[in-house]
Amino acid sequence: TSFGFKEVREEEKSRLVGNVFTNVASNYDLMNDLMSGGLHRLWKERLVSKLNPFPGMKHLDVAGGTGDVAFRILDSINSVGKRAMRDIQDDNRLDETQIFVCDINPNMLNVGKKRAQERGLGGDKSLIWVEGDAEALKFEDESMDGYTIAFGIRNVTHIEKALSEAHRYDYYSFSVIPAVGQLVAGDRESYQYLVESIRRFPSQEKFASMIVDAGFQKVEYENLVGGVVAIHSGLKF
Ligand code: SAM
Numbered sequence: 001t002s003f004g005f006k007e008v009r010e011e012e013k014s015r016l017v018g019n020v021f022t023n024v025a026s027n028y029d030l031m032n033d034l035m036s037g038g039l040h041r042l043w044k045e046r047l048v049s050k051l052n053p054f055p056g057m058k059h060l061d062v063a064g065g066t067g068d069v070a071f072r073i074l075d076s077i078n079s080v081g082k083r084a085m086r087d088i089q090d091d092n093r094l095d096e097t098q099i100f101v102c103d104i105n106p107n108m109l110n111v112g113k114k115r116a117q118e119r120g121l122g123g124d125k126s127l128i129w130v131e132g133d134a135e136a137l138k139f140e141d142e143s144m145d146g147y148t149i150a151f152g153i154r155n156v157t158h159i160e161k162a163l164s165e166a167h168r169y170d171y172y173s174f175s176v177i178p179a180v181g182q183l184v185a186g187d188r189e190s191y192q193y194l195v196e197s198i199r200r201f202p203s204q205e206k207f208a209s210m211i212v213d214a215g216f217q218k219v220e221y222e223n224l225v226g227g228v229v230a231i232h233s234g235l236k237f
Helices: 010-036 039-051 068-083 088-096 106-118 159-166 188-199 204-213
Strands: 058-062 098-103 127-131 146-150 171-175 217-224 229-235
Touching: 010 039, 010 106, 039 068, 039 146, 039 217, 039 229, 058 068, 068 098, 068 106, 068 146, 098 106, 106 127, 146 159, 159 204, 204 217, 204 229
Parallel strands: 058 098, 058 146, 098 127, 146 171
Antiparallel strands: 171 229, 217 229
Protein backbone atom coordinates (compact mmCIF):
# COMPACT_ATOMS: atom_id res chain seq x y z
CA THR A 1 0.00 0.00 0.00
CA SER A 2 1.12 3.53 -0.50
CA PHE A 3 0.45 5.55 2.57
CA GLY A 4 1.87 9.03 2.75
CA PHE A 5 1.71 11.85 5.24
CA LYS A 6 -0.25 14.02 2.85
CA GLU A 7 -3.11 11.57 2.80
CA VAL A 8 -3.33 11.48 6.57
CA ARG A 9 -6.27 13.59 7.55
CA GLU A 10 -5.99 15.38 10.83
CA GLU A 11 -8.66 13.25 12.46
CA GLU A 12 -6.60 10.25 11.47
CA LYS A 13 -3.55 11.53 13.21
CA SER A 14 -4.57 10.91 16.78
CA ARG A 15 -5.87 7.49 15.86
CA LEU A 16 -2.57 6.52 14.27
CA VAL A 17 -0.52 7.95 17.11
CA GLY A 18 -2.85 6.16 19.50
CA ASN A 19 -2.34 2.84 17.69
CA VAL A 20 1.40 3.14 17.77
CA PHE A 21 1.62 3.70 21.49
CA THR A 22 -1.11 1.23 22.41
CA ASN A 23 0.79 -1.43 20.50
CA VAL A 24 4.07 -0.68 22.14
CA ALA A 25 3.12 0.47 25.66
CA SER A 26 4.26 -2.68 27.48
CA ASN A 27 7.56 -2.86 25.57
CA TYR A 28 8.12 0.84 25.29
CA ASP A 29 10.98 1.17 27.75
CA LEU A 30 12.93 -1.79 26.43
CA MET A 31 12.40 -0.50 22.92
CA ASN A 32 13.72 2.91 23.86
CA ASP A 33 16.93 1.31 25.08
CA LEU A 34 17.28 -0.77 21.94
CA MET A 35 16.51 2.08 19.55
CA SER A 36 18.88 4.57 21.11
CA GLY A 37 21.51 2.14 22.37
CA GLY A 38 20.65 3.34 25.87
CA LEU A 39 21.45 6.93 24.92
CA HIS A 40 17.95 8.18 25.66
CA ARG A 41 18.89 7.80 29.32
CA LEU A 42 21.71 10.33 28.92
CA TRP A 43 19.51 12.67 26.89
CA LYS A 44 16.83 12.61 29.57
CA GLU A 45 19.41 13.16 32.29
CA ARG A 46 20.64 16.18 30.34
CA LEU A 47 17.10 17.49 29.94
CA VAL A 48 16.48 17.20 33.68
CA SER A 49 19.79 18.79 34.59
CA LYS A 50 18.96 21.77 32.34
CA LEU A 51 15.52 21.98 33.91
CA ASN A 52 17.17 22.12 37.33
CA PRO A 53 14.09 21.08 39.32
CA PHE A 54 13.70 22.11 42.94
CA PRO A 55 11.86 20.90 46.08
CA GLY A 56 8.25 22.07 46.04
CA MET A 57 8.20 22.37 42.26
CA LYS A 58 4.95 21.91 40.34
CA HIS A 59 5.97 20.42 37.04
CA LEU A 60 4.03 19.24 34.03
CA ASP A 61 5.58 16.56 31.82
CA VAL A 62 3.47 16.30 28.67
CA ALA A 63 3.55 13.21 26.44
CA GLY A 64 5.05 11.74 29.59
CA GLY A 65 4.37 8.15 28.53
CA THR A 66 5.67 5.67 31.04
CA GLY A 67 7.03 8.32 33.36
CA ASP A 68 10.70 8.18 32.42
CA VAL A 69 11.26 11.93 32.54
CA ALA A 70 9.04 12.43 35.60
CA PHE A 71 10.94 9.76 37.60
CA ARG A 72 14.21 11.48 36.81
CA ILE A 73 12.81 14.84 37.86
CA LEU A 74 11.65 13.37 41.17
CA ASP A 75 14.98 11.62 41.74
CA SER A 76 16.78 14.85 41.11
CA ILE A 77 14.54 16.80 43.48
CA ASN A 78 14.86 14.14 46.16
CA SER A 79 18.61 14.17 45.97
CA VAL A 80 18.70 17.96 46.14
CA GLY A 81 16.18 17.71 48.97
CA LYS A 82 18.33 15.25 50.88
CA ARG A 83 21.27 17.58 50.69
CA ALA A 84 19.08 20.30 52.12
CA MET A 85 17.65 18.13 54.91
CA ARG A 86 19.30 20.32 57.51
CA ASP A 87 17.05 23.09 56.36
CA ILE A 88 13.60 22.35 57.73
CA GLN A 89 11.95 24.64 55.19
CA ASP A 90 13.34 22.70 52.27
CA ASP A 91 12.20 19.53 53.97
CA ASN A 92 8.66 20.87 54.07
CA ARG A 93 8.81 22.01 50.50
CA LEU A 94 9.85 18.53 49.46
CA ASP A 95 6.40 17.33 50.54
CA GLU A 96 4.74 19.84 48.24
CA THR A 97 6.51 18.67 45.09
CA GLN A 98 4.05 17.65 42.38
CA ILE A 99 5.05 16.15 39.07
CA PHE A 100 2.15 15.72 36.67
CA VAL A 101 2.59 13.10 33.95
CA CYS A 102 0.18 13.90 31.15
CA ASP A 103 -0.30 11.58 28.17
CA ILE A 104 -3.03 11.05 25.61
CA ASN A 105 -2.66 7.29 25.83
CA PRO A 106 -3.97 5.57 28.99
CA ASN A 107 -1.98 2.40 28.21
CA MET A 108 1.28 4.28 28.49
CA LEU A 109 0.15 5.87 31.76
CA ASN A 110 -0.84 2.49 33.18
CA VAL A 111 2.59 1.04 32.45
CA GLY A 112 4.06 4.14 34.08
CA LYS A 113 1.93 3.79 37.22
CA LYS A 114 3.08 0.19 37.59
CA ARG A 115 6.71 1.20 37.17
CA ALA A 116 6.30 3.93 39.78
CA GLN A 117 4.91 1.40 42.25
CA GLU A 118 7.75 -1.02 41.59
CA ARG A 119 10.25 1.74 42.24
CA GLY A 120 8.44 2.93 45.34
CA LEU A 121 8.05 6.35 43.75
CA GLY A 122 5.16 8.74 43.99
CA GLY A 123 3.30 6.95 46.79
CA ASP A 124 3.61 10.23 48.64
CA LYS A 125 1.32 11.88 46.05
CA SER A 126 4.23 13.61 44.33
CA LEU A 127 3.41 11.87 41.04
CA ILE A 128 0.04 12.55 39.42
CA TRP A 129 -1.02 10.71 36.26
CA VAL A 130 -3.37 12.58 33.94
CA GLU A 131 -4.86 11.58 30.62
CA GLY A 132 -4.83 14.61 28.33
CA ASP A 133 -3.98 16.18 24.99
CA ALA A 134 -0.94 18.47 24.63
CA GLU A 135 -3.09 20.74 22.47
CA ALA A 136 -5.78 21.28 25.08
CA LEU A 137 -4.44 20.90 28.59
CA LYS A 138 -6.86 20.99 31.48
CA PHE A 139 -4.65 22.81 33.96
CA GLU A 140 -5.10 26.40 35.00
CA ASP A 141 -2.90 29.20 33.67
CA GLU A 142 0.27 29.83 35.67
CA SER A 143 -0.34 26.70 37.71
CA MET A 144 3.06 25.11 36.94
CA ASP A 145 6.67 26.05 37.49
CA GLY A 146 7.86 23.94 34.61
CA TYR A 147 6.82 22.13 31.47
CA THR A 148 8.61 19.44 29.47
CA ILE A 149 7.65 17.43 26.42
CA ALA A 150 10.25 14.81 25.58
CA PHE A 151 10.06 12.91 22.32
CA GLY A 152 6.46 13.97 22.05
CA ILE A 153 6.10 17.26 20.20
CA ARG A 154 6.35 15.64 16.79
CA ASN A 155 3.31 13.56 17.65
CA VAL A 156 0.98 16.49 18.09
CA THR A 157 -1.11 17.64 15.14
CA HIS A 158 -0.66 21.39 15.60
CA ILE A 159 2.74 22.21 17.07
CA GLU A 160 1.75 25.86 17.55
CA LYS A 161 -1.24 24.86 19.65
CA ALA A 162 0.88 22.71 21.91
CA LEU A 163 3.39 25.56 22.26
CA SER A 164 0.72 28.07 23.14
CA GLU A 165 -0.61 25.66 25.74
CA ALA A 166 2.92 25.30 27.13
CA HIS A 167 3.14 29.07 27.41
CA ARG A 168 0.21 29.13 29.82
CA TYR A 169 2.64 27.74 32.42
CA ASP A 170 5.88 29.11 33.67
CA TYR A 171 9.08 27.58 32.54
CA TYR A 172 9.58 25.43 29.55
CA SER A 173 12.12 23.00 28.23
CA PHE A 174 11.99 20.04 25.95
CA SER A 175 13.66 17.71 23.55
CA VAL A 176 12.80 16.43 20.12
CA ILE A 177 12.89 12.99 18.66
CA PRO A 178 15.97 11.23 17.37
CA ALA A 179 15.54 10.08 13.79
CA VAL A 180 16.32 6.53 14.85
CA GLY A 181 13.72 6.45 17.55
CA GLN A 182 10.75 5.13 15.76
CA LEU A 183 11.31 1.75 14.21
CA VAL A 184 8.70 0.72 16.62
CA ALA A 185 5.17 0.53 15.44
CA GLY A 186 3.40 -2.77 15.21
CA ASP A 187 1.50 -1.91 12.07
CA ARG A 188 2.71 -0.49 8.83
CA GLU A 189 0.26 2.38 8.58
CA SER A 190 1.18 3.88 11.92
CA TYR A 191 4.85 3.23 11.33
CA GLN A 192 4.78 4.97 7.95
CA TYR A 193 3.06 7.91 9.53
CA LEU A 194 5.66 8.26 12.27
CA VAL A 195 8.55 8.08 9.84
CA GLU A 196 6.96 10.91 7.85
CA SER A 197 6.26 12.96 10.95
CA ILE A 198 9.94 12.78 11.95
CA ARG A 199 11.09 13.70 8.47
CA ARG A 200 8.74 16.66 8.41
CA PHE A 201 9.51 17.98 11.84
CA PRO A 202 10.91 21.54 11.57
CA SER A 203 14.66 22.12 11.82
CA GLN A 204 16.19 23.14 15.17
CA GLU A 205 16.32 26.82 14.08
CA LYS A 206 12.77 26.83 12.77
CA PHE A 207 11.46 25.09 15.87
CA ALA A 208 13.29 27.60 18.10
CA SER A 209 11.60 30.44 16.20
CA MET A 210 8.22 28.80 16.74
CA ILE A 211 8.94 28.74 20.48
CA VAL A 212 9.79 32.45 20.33
CA ASP A 213 6.56 33.08 18.43
CA ALA A 214 4.64 31.33 21.20
CA GLY A 215 5.94 34.06 23.55
CA PHE A 216 8.92 32.43 25.26
CA GLN A 217 12.13 34.30 26.00
CA LYS A 218 15.76 33.26 26.19
CA VAL A 219 14.99 30.49 23.73
CA GLU A 220 17.94 28.27 23.03
CA TYR A 221 18.70 24.77 21.94
CA GLU A 222 21.48 22.30 22.46
CA ASN A 223 22.24 19.68 19.86
CA LEU A 224 23.16 16.27 21.16
CA VAL A 225 25.01 13.65 19.13
CA GLY A 226 25.58 16.15 16.35
CA GLY A 227 21.96 17.22 16.15
CA VAL A 228 20.28 13.83 15.98
CA VAL A 229 18.51 15.03 19.10
CA ALA A 230 18.16 18.55 20.44
CA ILE A 231 16.95 20.05 23.68
CA HIS A 232 15.06 23.30 23.20
CA SER A 233 14.32 25.53 26.13
CA GLY A 234 12.66 28.82 26.82
CA LEU A 235 11.57 30.90 29.76
CA LYS A 236 8.41 32.76 30.57
CA PHE A 237 8.76 35.81 32.76
N1 SAM B 1 8.18 11.29 27.09
C1 SAM B 1 8.27 9.85 27.09
C2 SAM B 1 9.72 9.42 26.93
O1 SAM B 1 10.52 10.26 26.53
O2 SAM B 1 10.03 8.25 27.21
C3 SAM B 1 7.37 9.21 26.02
C4 SAM B 1 7.68 9.59 24.60
S1 SAM B 1 6.71 8.68 23.44
C5 SAM B 1 7.83 8.63 22.06
C6 SAM B 1 5.49 9.82 22.91
C7 SAM B 1 4.27 9.91 23.82
O3 SAM B 1 3.45 10.98 23.37
C8 SAM B 1 3.39 8.67 23.82
O4 SAM B 1 3.25 8.18 25.12
C9 SAM B 1 2.05 9.16 23.24
O5 SAM B 1 0.94 8.50 23.78
C10 SAM B 1 2.09 10.63 23.62
N2 SAM B 1 1.26 11.54 22.82
C11 SAM B 1 1.06 11.54 21.48
N3 SAM B 1 0.26 12.56 21.10
C12 SAM B 1 -0.04 13.24 22.24
C13 SAM B 1 -0.83 14.41 22.52
N4 SAM B 1 -1.46 15.07 21.55
N5 SAM B 1 -0.92 14.82 23.79
C14 SAM B 1 -0.30 14.17 24.80
N6 SAM B 1 0.46 13.06 24.59
C15 SAM B 1 0.59 12.60 23.33
